[in-house]
Amino acid sequence: MxxxxxxxxxxxxxxxxxxxxxxxxxxxxxxxxxxxxxxxxxxxxxxxxxxxxxxxxxxxxxxxxxxxxxxxxxxxxxxxxxxxxxxxxxxxxxxxxxxxALDKGTMREVWKTAGILQPKFRIIVQQEEAIAFCQSEGFPVVIKPVDCGGGGRGVYVIKDEREVETGFQYASRFLNRNNRMIIEKFIEGTEASIEYFAYNGKSYLVAYSDKFKPPLNSRVATKICYPGLFKPSTVEKMGNACREAADALGIAEGVAHVECIVDPSEQVYLVELGARVGGGHTFHPIASHVSGISYPQLIADYFCGQDISEFTISDYRGAAYYFTHSDAAGILRRVTGLEKARSTKGVALVELWKQPGDQVSVLADSMARTGCIVALDKSRDSAANAAEKALRELQFTVDKD
Ligand SMILES: Nc1ncnc2c1ncn2[C@@H]1O[C@H](COP(=O)(O)OP(=O)(O)O)[C@@H](O)[C@H]1O
Ligand SMILES: [Mg+2]
CATH class of the missing domain: 3.40.50.20 (Rossmann fold)
Known part of the structure; x- marks a missing residue:
């Protein structure tokens, strides 16, 4: 049956x-x-x-x-x-x-009670509270609504006091079910995302990446590489951080997409946890290719109540998830090089999310991305090289506003 x-x-x-x-x-x-x-x-x-x-x-x-x-x-x-x-x-x-798991404010409070390492934060409603936090903690800080659907919506890095009002107003535009926001210290370091699975007292890093994010007021990844370039001891710390973070939220068993930042002294700060697999092609083919197991099969078996046998991922394979975007707002006129990009060795897929004639904008959140490249290969470097090559083939012509 x-x-x-x-x-x-x-x-x-x-x-x-x-x-x-x-x-x-x-x-x-x-x-x-x-x-x-x-x-x-x-x-x-x-x-x-x-x-x-x-x-x-x-x-x-x-x-x-x-x-x-x-x-x-x-x-x-x-x-x-x-x-x-x-x-x-x-x-x-x-x-x-x-x-x-759906409210960044509640998540931070639960993690604070559990003693989990995360950015110093305050839950706020008024601009005066944002100003007070910056006065006591200094810059840079990040402001974000507690619940706005993810993808970097409403997330703003405030670099100095001149940007506090702009950042507060920007985040306010994305308020959803409630009027709470978080303001927190900006953690410098390398960001990682982890596909985490826990079952029967054992936990697994099905895939883990490092991400490149342009240093804008927004924080949207343009390159995500698997496996992430971290020391084994740091990967172990990331695994422990995931387990503690998930356990604290009542996810002793199940699945999570965890984002964290590894600072220069290899401390692992939790950014957030999504109680599901990562979005887009992260779930499949990326996590499946990297781990060597069909992640949709594992998820189907787990959620349908099947016993899951213990497994080990001894050797992570490489993947690169690259995103294209426009540097300026305008109308996309032409895209060339698509076929060449698609036929690049190691490239699994290239997608265009905006068509000629569409409005494009700067990288305010992940909705502003114009497309993606997924490369799957033996190693992180060979996958990244394939994605870089495909990226060089793609040319976007934009009539700027
Ligand atoms: N405290 C922080 N320090 C450094 N970067 C942060 C911090 N908070 C958020 N960011 C950056 O902003 C991105 C989006 O924030 P996040 O809290 O994950 O919201 P979203 O739900 O939109 O993904 C993060 O992936 C990270 O790059
Ligand atoms: Mg996030």
Whole structure:
């Protein structure tokens, strides 16, 4: 008997993971998405156009299909998934953990109580509180809404006192469900993202990267390389930090996408934790290629209540996830070199997210990216070289505003 997994969220960014889910032999997927024309529709026998944030609608479909497991591809549907898994006694987050994983303020407070290393922070509502924090802690600081959907939305690095008002106003524009923001010390160092999985008392770093972010007021990655270039002792510290961070949030078992910054003295500061696998092609093909296991298969088996055998990842393979962007706002006129970029050895895919005629903007958040390159190879360096080569082939012509 095939297990039945309900998947919440099926955007274009999830295409490769969805294809892998669609090909699983032991799992039948029921996919829900808010877009009636989702790419999942032709891929799966069971597709429903539904508001995935509406937990009662999701629950009623879950009961109708008598599912064995539920997995949310993104933060938007994490609450719905936790309501369903709790109600139907399936593996998943309890609602309190989902809430803490969706609110950067609650997350910081939970981690502070647990004594986890993280930037010094304050939860604020008023601009005066931001000014007071900067006066006592100095610059640079980062300001961000506690809950705005991720992707760097509303995140602003304030470098000196002249930028406090701009930063506060900028973050304010992205306030969502509530009016709280965090202001915190900016940690200098190398950022890492980790695909973390814990089961039966054991935890695994399925993939870990280092990221390059242009030093703007925003902080959006343009290059993410796997495996991250860290000493083994630092990787071990990152693994411990992930486990402590997940445990503190009530995720003793399950999955997380963890972001941290390794400072020059190799201290690991937690930035945030997403209670799901990383977005876009990180899930698949990247985490699968790097670890040598099909990550969608592992996720399907875990959430459907299967026993997971212990595994070891002895040798991480290389991957590079590069993003293109425009240096200025304007209209994209032309893109050349796409075919050459796509045929570069080691390059798995090149995507264009903006078409000629579209408005492009500076890299304020990840929505401003214009496309991506994914290279998969034996080593980090060979994958990065392939991505660099493909990047050089791509030429964007923009009529600047
Ligand atoms: N305290 C900090 N120090 C240094 N960089 C930070 C800090 N907080 C956030 N950033 C940068 O901003 C990015 C986005 O912030 P994050 O809290 O992860 O929000 P989002 O939910 O938008 O991903 C991070 O990946 C990191 O590069
Ligand atoms: Mg983040």
């Amino acid at each position: 095939k297990k039945r997994l309900m998947i919440l969220g099926a955007s274009n960014a999830n295409r490769m993971a969805l294809l892998e889910f669609a090909g699983l032999q032991n799992t039948e997927c029921i996919v829900l998405d808010g877009n009636p024309d989702s790419i999942a529709k032709p891929m799966f026998q069971y597709f429903h156009h539904v508001d995935i944030t509406d937990s009662s609608k999701v629950l009623s479909l879950a009961e109708q299909y008598n599912i064995d497991g539920i997995y949310s591809m993104n933060d938007h549907a994490l609450r719905s998934a936790s309501v369903v898994s709790t109600k139907l006694c399936l593996r998943g987050l309890n609602p309190a953990s989902a809430q803490a």
